[in-house]
Amino acid sequence: MSFIRNIQKALKENIREYGMFIALFAIMAIFTVTTDGLFISSRNISNLLNQTGYIAVLAVGMTLVIVIRHIDLSVGFLAGFLGAVAAIGLTQWNLPVYFAIPMVMILGIFAGLLTGFLVAQLGIPSFVASLAGMLVYRGSLLMVTLKTGTIVIPDETFNAIGNGFIPDLIGLQILPDMHKLTLITGLLAIVFFVFSEFRNRKTKLSYDFEVLPIDMFLMKTLFVGALIFAITWILAGYNGLSWTVVIILIIVAIYHYVTNETVLGRYIYAVGGNPEAAELSGINVKKIIFIVFGSMGMLSALSGILFASRLRSATTVAGTLFELDAIAAAYVGGVSAAGGVGKVTGSIIGALVMTSLTSGMNLMGIDISSQYIVRGAVLAIAVIFDVTTRNRGK
């Protein structure tokens, strides 16, 4: 059976890429069984995705930082601080929400560029530079919330980012319990996916390039299509797509595109793979460091907004340990500390694995102390898997 053999071969060659997906499925399956299906319920999955939001966004940026062989410890409190700035903007300066959000994101970019400056221009190790940033932003967060304490955000538009769902189509009578717009979006996504897969294949064939055997190709397309459908079906069973999920999808789509398809993406991986060779190939390594840290700062701001919006308030401890959760998600997602290896999508899966563990164990009523130990073990296992499979396959 060449078909089975093909699948085996594909699995073997891409075990690193599929490993995380398989692990995520396994974890979800186990929790579904141990919680009598509660875990996979629409409501829980919807919550789980919303909880992942602010870490997932950080993990995306952290992936690139780690890919270029650096680290950013300042992102947690930077997110907390910028969330507070957004809250102050909305409540005390009475800024409109459509102005406050871009403003905070621009502040985030500047904060990131500052770290980038210390790292690229002054040659300070990123660990130290961002540790200093972490302390500074922590202090800043405490300072701006000194008088008020927790700042409650009354703005419903802002709070919808972390709690709201996309509106549904009214007036349709079919499937009364389902969120119709979510289903339609899902179906459109499937159509778009299938269409682009076929177009890609056609282009490749017209160049006379190697493509997957047709049975494998159909199976892959079918599998991914079914997966998208399953997820939208589950989400549509509760309140539909949340704005948080929409934001994550947009961020992942943009970063996935930039890292895989653009010159900038190539340069980032080249700098991570071998900075000296990259420099000699005409790549401005310093510029890449600035861009990556700048993007990290912007995503920190977004993370802060998501978190403040989800809590409907800015607290004095917002952002605590976010940076370590993001770093853990990136490593679980297959980013290599040696540099040059790691995908944005992998880190999202990593973030999902980590929140699934928390969510599943909470549903099972497992004590928080054991939860930390389990999460630590999963992180270690993921990295061991990564290291031992590093030089296999292509």
Next chain:
Amino acid sequence: MTNHILEMKNITKEFPGVRALDNVTFSVTEGEIHCVVGENGAGKSTLMKVLSGVYPYGEYEGEIIINGEIQRFSNINDSKKVGIAIIYQELALIPEMTVYENIFLGHEIKKGLSVNWNETIRQASQMLAKVGLDVNPDMKVRDLGVGKQQLIEIAKALSMDVKLLLLDEPTSALNEEDSENLFALLRDLKKQGVTSVLISHKLKEVIGIADTVTVLRDGQTICTLDAKKGEVSEQVLIMHMVGREINNIYPDRKKREIGEIVMEVKNWTAYDPRLGRNVITNVNFNVRRGEIVSFAGLMGSGRTELALSLFGNPLNYRIDGEMVVKGRERKFKHPKFAIGDGIAYVTEDRKGNGLILIQDVKQNITLANLREISIRGVVNSNREILVAKDYKDSLDIRTPSIEQRVLNLSGGNQQKVSVAKWLFVKPDILILDEPTRGIDVGAKYEIYQIMNRLVEQGMSIIMISSELPEVLGMSDRIYVVSSGRISGEVSTKEATQEKIMQLATN
């Protein structure tokens, strides 16, 4: 019968694909200064590594006999125990530690569980006096010059009761005065019964200090000469060093049309602020269209530094001088500007700064010219595949697919990927730094054919090479570099291995 402190018999050491030492026999008489000379790659350093236990017993064939006893070292500590100390070209001191800490690092003087610092300092002072170095043992090694650091290495060896001192090119980083001091010390140690084995490229030094000289060539012992009998002279040494017949055949070039000057460099000096000295001093040269110009010389003579200083200066040397590229004066601030002006540089160290090993063949080939295959910053991956396939075919890169990671290719094929990458920037001037290092004979020949094809098409090639037959076989003109200066220019017609070696060891 002379008393041999060391005999190495029939030593053979193989690396994958290369026989670095081929049945080498080497004996050292007690109390002499014995120099080992040979070209780069002749096997000198490998021999020293076998002797000091870096390559343990079992990784080589043959016998090491010290004072009549067969030795089987499994690591450097074993060789230390019988009194062998090796001092490498790159000093192995820890800059942030003090002189006395460094001298006794690894064999600390202990009192109970703790280190006896007072005794350490006392003994360190004694060792410093022995090597004639007047420094406070309390100083950090970082604050001392290279010459003094070298003496500290020797003091360290003496503190371990060394019988046989191996020095691998000790003077390569020293100025004349420091070198003189070092040699005076070696003569002094000789009187105290310490035997020294010295690897050196500087033949004048060798003649000045050696009692005995052994010449290695292509992993074999060529001869051992006795200075007292008057057997040692520069001509004799060079003759033995390069004495091979040139039996490698170099491909013929169809046409040699040498055009106008495309690159001219005048009074070029580069100062390395980290080393605190000039790496390039007052270099003048030019390159014409359709020409292969070689920069011959020994390793460490400054040729790579010259190439880097011209190619956008990524190491931030302070540069003085003038460079004219295709009629316009240029000073590149970043490699990308050099690339933009039609210069490409295939580095010496493929794995270190040439290729991105974890990426695949096609990504490596297109990296330096991604703009060519992208529209508005988006890479057209289909065109990338076409480009990579093109080069895979035209340079005959042997890889299962262009999606193979470069890591998994052989040295020769990695080099072809490196060349392909730089050909894709469509350069007018191609700098090849040691283009055939570490690759097999067949791949070498293919690289030579590619070079000829390129100059026939009107490209200019600057080849940096330490292999004399290659320099003689491929070049139109040869510059010889020594200690960061051009010590001579020779045309291929009048060039001989002896002549180049003489200029290179100047």
